[in-house]
Amino acid sequence: MTQPSSPVSLTRFLIEEERADHISADLRLLIEVVARACKTISIAVGKGALGGVLGDAGTGNIQGEAQKKLDVIANDVLLEANAWGGHLAGLASEEMDHSMPIPDVYPRGNYLLLFDPLDGSSNIDVNVSVGTIFSVLRCPEGVTTPADEHYLQPGTAQVAAGYCVYGPQTTLVLTVGHGTHAFTLDREVGSFVLTTRGIRIPEETREFAVNASNQRFWEPPMQRYVGDMLLGNQGTRGKDFNMRWIASMVADVHRIMTRGGIFSYPLDSKCAPKGGKLRLMYEANPMSFLVEQAGGAASTGRQRMMEVQPSGLHQRVPVFLGSKAEVETAVRYHAEHD
Ligand code: AHM
Numbered sequence: 001m002t003q004p005s006s007p008v009s010l011t012r013f014l015i016e017e018e019r020a021d022h023i024s025a026d027l028r029l030l031i032e033v034v035a036r037a038c039k040t041i042s043i044a045v046g047k048g049a050l051g052g053v054l055g056d057a058g059t060g061n062i063q064g065e066a067q068k069k070l071d072v073i074a075n076d077v078l079l080e081a082n083a084w085g086g087h088l089a090g091l092a093s094e095e096m097d098h099s100m101p102i103p104d105v106y107p108r109g110n111y112l113l114l115f116d117p118l119d120g121s122s123n124i125d126v127n128v129s130v131g132t133i134f135s136v137l138r139c140p141e142g143v144t145t146p147a148d149e150h151y152l153q154p155g156t157a158q159v160a161a162g163y164c165v166y167g168p169q170t171t172l173v174l175t176v177g178h179g180t181h182a183f184t185l186d187r188e189v190g191s192f193v194l195t196t197r198g199i200r201i202p203e204e205t206r207e208f209a210v211n212a213s214n215q216r217f218w219e220p221p222m223q224r225y226v227g228d229m230l231l232g233n234q235g236t237r238g239k240d241f242n243m244r245w246i247a248s249m250v251a252d253v254h255r256i257m258t259r260g261g262i263f264s265y266p267l268d269s270k271c272a273p274k275g276g277k278l279r280l281m282y283e284a285n286p287m288s289f290l291v292e293q294a295g296g297a298a299s300t301g302r303q304r305m306m307e308v309q310p311s312g313l314h315q316r317v318p319v320f321l322g323s324k325a326e327v328e329t330a331v332r333y334h335a336e337h338d
């Protein structure tokens with residue numbers, strides 16, 4: 001990991017990525033627009049009760065979940081910011097039933113943008129970190145008006161992914177397939193500044209993140225995997241583990257980006273009919289791309305996450321991601337059981 005000697009803005013970073021042929025001019029514009037939207041969301045999140053943005057919106061999303069006011073605000077900000085730039089063919093959001101082609105009044109570009117506008121919504125009202133997650137795909141050739149089916153591409157097809165965590169600092173973490181990099185929002189200047197180039201997630205860890213209240217609903221391999229971690233140096237793992245669970249995937253993954261660990265939301269008997277809790281297209285795939293580009297690994301427990309062929313826009317999956325050796329261990333527990 002190297003720290004830049006003089007401040008590098010996101011704009012400069014992206015221009016350099018374009019010059020290096022890592023991104024097109026349209027993808028650069030797309031990322032700039034998403035980053036600008038994240039600044040707006042960051043301001044709304046930061047105002048909290050003063051901005052009248054806390055509490056329920058009184059509506060529900062496609063997943064049957066109650067929407068918070070900030071879920072709706074963040075979704076609208078991202079939609080509005082991305083509609084007119086000419087870089088996108090369409091958008092899909094965790095908060096919308098279907099994808100949306102860019103309206104005819106604007107030019108259409110070659111990319112598809114998917115996002116979870118405000119992840120970790122249960123934390124909004126209690127002043128704990130939340131975030132935005134996004135994924136960028138290419139619009140299939142010859143398609144001018146993309147429909148839901150055109151988004152059903154595996155994670156390996158992503159051309160960019162990122163998240164923005166709204167915490168004590170607002171930090172944007174980004175990959176375009178050439179490493180994973182972090183940018184901190186300089187609130188006075190109003191721009192994202194590169195603060196870590198080439199994040200590397202430590203291979204080994206002694207820290208895991210899981211909602212342990214679901215333990216009795218887990219599958220046998222997960223029971224055994226976590227059971228062995230809890231035995232610490234008294235058991236087969238031979239080392240003590242620490243546990244963290246923020247209940248904001250963005251914040252939990254950001255901790256892993258910073259100091260390693262494994263994040264899991266496994267299959268359990270409550271979420272099994274849906275296939276898992278977290279969404280493949282808006283959460284699991286973009287996070288997996290970021291984690292792999294930082295030297296980590298991401299799996300469903302039985303398959304590399306980014307190789308899952310999606311069957312639905314709102315598909316859910318079990319998730320294990322983070323420090324490579326630890327994810328491999330979790331996968332081994334599943335393989336030994338199956
Ligand atoms: P959301 O997108 O509706 O906020 O839901 C996803 C969140 C993740 O951020 C987090 O890891 C998980 O749900 C927390 O779930 P639980 O409340 O079961 O611990």
Ligand code: MG
Nearest residue numbers: 116119120283
């Ligand atoms: Mg989410």
